Amino acid sequence: MLALDHLAIWTEQRDSLAARLSELTGLPVLDGFFPDGRPVARGVRFAGGAFVDLHQADQPEGQVFLGLRGEVEAAERLAARQGWRVRSGRWREASDGSPWSMLTFRRDHGLLNRVFVIEYGPRPEAWGSPAFDQPLYDAANAPAEGGTLRRVWLSTRDSEASGRALEALGFAPSGEVETVFEPFAGKLYRGPAGDLVLASGETEAVIRFDLTGPGPPTCEPFGEGLLLTIGETP
Numbered sequence: 001m002l003a004l005d006h007l008a009i010w011t012e013q014r015d016s017l018a019a020r021l022s023e024l025t026g027l028p029v030l031d032g033f034f035p036d037g038r039p040v041a042r043g044v045r046f047a048g049g050a051f052v053d054l055h056q057a058d059q060p061e062g063q064v065f066l067g068l069r070g071e072v073e074a075a076e077r078l079a080a081r082q083g084w085r086v087r088s089g090r091w092r093e094a095s096d097g098s099p100w101s102m103l104t105f106r107r108d109h110g111l112l113n114r115v116f117v118i119e120y121g122p123r124p125e126a127w128g129s130p131a132f133d134q135p136l137y138d139a140a141n142a143p144a145e146g147g148t149l150r151r152v153w154l155s156t157r158d159s160e161a162s163g164r165a166l167e168a169l170g171f172a173p174s175g176e177v178e179t180v181f182e183p184f185a186g187k188l189y190r191g192p193a194g195d196l197v198l199a200s201g202e203t204e205a206v207i208r209f210d211l212t213g214p215g216p217p218t219c220e221p222f223g224e225g226l227l228l229t230i231g232e233t234p
Contacts, residue, residue, distance in 0.1 A: 002170050004050055004194030005069035010057040011223040018042045018054050024230050025147035025213055032136035049142040050149035050194055062224045064206040066115045066152055072101040075117040082168055091121035097129030111162040111204045149194050153208035155201025162198055171196055181219035181229055
């Protein structure tokens with residue numbers, strides 16, 4: 001079964017956004033990808049295990065991808081049944097020392113091109129590279145309590161096709177939701193470790209993520225083309 005794992009975000013504002021997540025949740029900023037002693041990625045890991053992985057980018061228009069945790073081999077079988085064209089790699093074959101196996105979708109797969117499947121290799125066998133063996137990527141650093149990554153909102157130009165894809169991935173359609181913040185309404189898909197919400201839009205994109213947290217509900221820009229909401233219960 002696939003589960004919400006993390007958001008991978010490329011942004012010019014890596015450090016300020018990581019600090020803002022820490023301020024809102026009270027959780028620490030953790031180092032991520034660290035090649036040759038250079039801090040390329042930082043982020044925050046939430047209660048429940050999901051996290052936000054912020055990569056420094058050199059251009060203003062960042063990219064956002066949704067990572068789903070699960071078995072890559074099972075995802076390959078699912079893709080074959082669905083007729084999806086994918087590419088995948090195993091951690092044992094990785095030339096860069098990455099400790100995970102990953103599946104991505106080839107071009108022209110609509111919303112799925114904003115999604116990938118990740119399967120973490122075992123410790124310590126897969127985690128020999130110091131560039132990847134960093135606190136953000138260690139699930140043991142998930143706090144016992146605190147804010148959680150509750151929902152991720154996705155926009156799509158083809159709600160029917162995208163909905164079928166989310167169902168195939170194992171997310172259960174659960175009716176409509178409304179919110180006082182953009183995009184105001186969407187269709188809820190329940191998952192085992194966090195939910196997805198599908199909203200009509202002009203592009204296929206990750207557009208918002210919702211955290212649980214104290215205080216009054218708030219929504220604010222989070223980098224380029226992404227919103228962060230905390231404390232709201234749609």
